[in-house]
Amino acid sequence: MAQPLLSVRDLVVEFPTRRGTLRAIDKVSFDIQEGEVLGMVGESGAGKSITGAAIIGLIEPPGRIAGGEIRLRGERIDNLRPEALRRIRGRRIGMVFQDPLTSLNPLYTVAQQLIETIRTHIDLSEREARARAVALLDRVGIPAAARRIDDYPHHFSGGMRQRVVIALALAAEPELVIADEPTTALDVSVQAQIIDVLKEICAERGAAVMLITHDMGVIAETADRVAVLYAGRLAEIGPVRDVITAAEHPYTRGLMGSIPTLTQTADRLVQIPGSMPRLNAIPQGCAFNPRCPEVFGRCRVERPDPIDRGSRRQVACWLYDTAKAEEAGNV
Amino acid sequence: MLAFIIRRVLQSILVMLVVALVSFSLFRFVGDPINSMVGQEASIEDRAALREALGLNDPFLMQFMRFIGNAAQGDFGISYRLQQPVMELILSRLPATLELALVSGVVAFIFGVGFGVYTALRRRGWVSNSIMTLSLIGVSLPTFLIGVLLIWVFAVEFQMLPSFGRGDVVRVGDWWSTGFLTHSGRLSLILPAFTLGLYQMTLIMRLVRAEMLEVLRTDYIKFARARGLTNRAVHFGHALKNTMVPVITITGLQLGSIIAFAIITETVFQWPGVGALFINSVRFVDVPVMAAYLLLIALIFVLINLVVDLLYYVVDPRLRADRAAARH
Numbered sequence: 062m063a064q065p066l067l068s069v070r071d072l073v074v075e076f077p078t079r080r081g082t083l084r085a086i087d088k089v090s091f092d093i094q095e096g097e098v099l100g101m102v103g104e105s106g107a108g109k110s111i112t113g114a115a116i117i118g119l120i121e122p123p124g125r126i127a128g129g130e131i132r133l134r135g136e137r138i139d140n141l142r143p144e145a146l147r148r149i150r151g152r153r154i155g156m157v158f159q160d161p162l163t164s165l166n167p168l169y170t171v172a173q174q175l176i177e178t179i180r181t182h183i184d185l186s187e188r189e190a191r192a193r194a195v196a197l198l199d200r201v202g203i204p205a206a207a208r209r210i211d212d213y214p215h216h217f218s219g220g221m222r223q224r225v226v227i228a229l230a231l232a233a234e235p236e237l238v239i240a241d242e243p244t245t246a247l248d249v250s251v252q253a254q255i256i257d258v259l260k261e262i263c264a265e266r267g268a269a270v271m272l273i274t275h276d277m278g279v280i281a282e283t284a285d286r287v288a289v290l291y292a293g294r295l296a297e298i299g300p301v302r303d304v305i306t307a308a309e310h311p312y313t314r315g316l317m318g319s320i321p322t323l324t325q326t327a328d329r330l331v332q333i334p335g336s337m338p339r340l341n342a343i344p345q346g347c348a349f350n351p352r353c354p355e356v357f358g359r360c361r362v363e364r365p366d367p368i369d370r371g372s373r374r375q376v377a378c379w380l381y382d383t384a385k386a387e388e389a390g391n392v
Numbered sequence: 393m394l395a396f397i398i399r400r401v402l403q404s405i406l407v408m409l410v411v412a413l414v415s416f417s418l419f420r421f422v423g424d425p426i427n428s429m430v431g432q433e434a435s436i437e438d439r440a441a442l443r444e445a446l447g448l449n450d451p452f453l454m455q456f457m458r459f460i461g462n463a464a465q466g467d468f469g470i471s472y473r474l475q476q477p478v479m480e481l482i483l484s485r486l487p488a489t490l491e492l493a494l495v496s497g498v499v500a501f502i503f504g505v506g507f508g509v510y511t512a513l514r515r516r517g518w519v520s521n522s523i524m525t526l527s528l529i530g531v532s533l534p535t536f537l538i539g540v541l542l543i544w545v546f547a548v549e550f551q552m553l554p555s556f557g558r559g560d561v562v563r564v565g566d567w568w569s570t571g572f573l574t575h576s577g578r579l580s581l582i583l584p585a586f587t588l589g590l591y592q593m594t595l596i597m598r599l600v601r602a603e604m605l606e607v608l609r610t611d612y613i614k615f616a617r618a619r620g621l622t623n624r625a626v627h628f629g630h631a632l633k634n635t636m637v638p639v640i641t642i643t644g645l646q647l648g649s650i651i652a653f654a655i656i657t658e659t660v661f662q663w664p665g666v667g668a669l670f671i672n673s674v675r676f677v678d679v680p681v682m683a684a685y686l687l688l689i690a691l692i693f694v695l696i697n698l699v700v701d702l703l704y705y706v707v708d709p710r711l712r713a714d715r716a717a718a719r720h
Contacts, residue, residue, distance in 0.1 A: 119618060147623075151619040152620055155618075158615055158618070164615045165612055167708075167709070168633050169633075181620060181621050181622065
């Protein structure tokens with residue numbers, strides 16, 4: 062396989078607090094291939110957004126990357142100096158945030174914000190940058206872009222603002238776009254449109270997408286692969302079809318079972334008993350063991366590493382540790 | 393926009409009328425003006441005649457209307473104490489106060505915003521901590537004490553700066569006299585301007601710092617960083633502009649209070665401004681001067697408020713509601 066666009070290895074993000082250090086991300090590894098859409102799912106607090114922030118180098122202090130490495134086209138970016146990292150942000154990795162109502166500076170027109178972003182990264186004249194900005198707005202589906210571009214953010218509706226945000230994130234044609242719950246704050250009726258716009262434009266420009274969401278429907282429709290996070294650890298990663306139709310990790314199975322479908326006629330949705338542990342109370346062994354229906358001895362003692370299951374699929378669960386079991390048998 | 397201005401002007405007029413009523417009632421309730429004007433030996437008949445001649449026997453409303461009518465034309469009568477037209481007195485003192493207030497206001501604003509931004513951006517440095525600690529002193533020490541301390545250090549011990557007065561002044565135009573153009577005038581300004589501006593500066597600084605910290609946490613700042621904008625663009629382009637919206641109001645109002653509360657500083661430094669004039673008028677129950685001073689201060693406050701509201705319009709596009717409404 063070719064060199065991945067983004068490669069995250071054993072990423073650890075820690076937040077020092079007065080009561081000790083919290084590990085928000087604990088040895089998460091995954092790759093994103095060129096042009097691929099990777100969905101990232103998990104409950105609130107599972108570490109989805111922090112993973113995104115770590116990649117783009119915007120973890121809020123005192124949080125910090127405490128281990129592992131992040132590579133963009135093979136080049137390490139987690140230990141760059143701030144100025145070098147800044148040049149990557151926007152230019153090579155773009156980011157779309159959750160709430161379009163607060164993502165735009167209310168005191169500047171859309172044109173000012175777009176042109177500023179474009180000219181920060183690309184050597185263009187004011188006029189060229191403006192032409193480019195209009196084309197971008199037009200592309201993300203803002204009607205009468207040439208006229209609306211001089212409006213202020215508050216002149217736009219929520220859905221339109223998220224289109225503007227997407228235009229801003231893509232202004233300098235990044236290779237990777239991290240979309241952190243881009244539709245959560247929007248009306249259900251415009252969510253699909255925004256996802257479509259995002260997906261289309263990224264496909265058109267060959268940009269890969271890391272789509273952070275807890276909406277499995279969006280993942281199913283949009284993503285090529287999906288990564289499931291639980292308590293700051295990677296539970297399962299694989300092609301979206303496989304993970305959705307044949308989840309292997311008990312947590313993923315529970316997650317999928319909790320999605321209502323039209324074909325099934327269950328009275329009650331499946332519910333995973335209990336709740337995700339707090340970061341300061343993650344149990345020994347597998348983080349999911351207290352809630353797992355298939356828990357056994359080893360799960361309470363030893364932490365499972367992701368185990369390869371073929372076709373770029375990995376599961377961090379002792380149930381699938383056949384290789385090691387055989388190895389143990391042979392010796 | 394026009395409707396907004398008209399509404400604000402009408403409100404301002406209403407405020408001025410209320411203040412006029414208050415300052416007018418001074419005439420009726422603070423002692424008997426006749427007593428202040430005539431000597432001990434004046435007979436009762438003389439007093440009655442003077443009372444009639446000044447129109448003090450007319451009904452309250454009529455006197456009030458006459459007061460407003462005159463005031464609107466800049467006529468506040470004759471000072472009881474100095475026997476000069478009040479307006480002339482005030483105009484001759486006003487440049488001193490306005491220059492002092494302007495200098496300390498500008499200094500307070502520049503340093504207040506500068507320190508505020510610095511301490512917000514470098515929250516943990518020892519420089520920030522020292523500035524914050526010193527600002528506590530600025531907030532908590534009373535103005536007159538700071539003034540006296542400064543006089544002691546810079547005028548008495550080091551003998552670097554004059555301790556009182558305005559220095560040499562130069563006449564500009566009909567009635568404006570300025571201390572900006574002479575060396576002694578500029579030297580004399582330093583201590584009083586610092587004394588007067590210190591409190592405002594610390595206030596602005598703390599406000600800017602708090603606002604800036606707030607703004608730096610917002611999503612649009614995060615998004616601006618995520619777009620790879622330079623720190624400079626993020627801090628001074630995006631964050632500072634948003635910080636300034638509330639700061640402008642407070643600063644504007646502070647400018648009003650700088651002028652109004654210059655009284656103490658002017659007294660400490662023997663500054664020949666309207667504040668000192670007012671204090672002397674209070675001592676001698678010089679009601680026309682007091683009334684005119686009240687009205688003048690009210691007028692300044694009202695005007696500054698008006699300007700601040702208009703500035704808001706310029707800075708914050710969200711307030712230009714009529715334009716947005718016209719588009720949709």
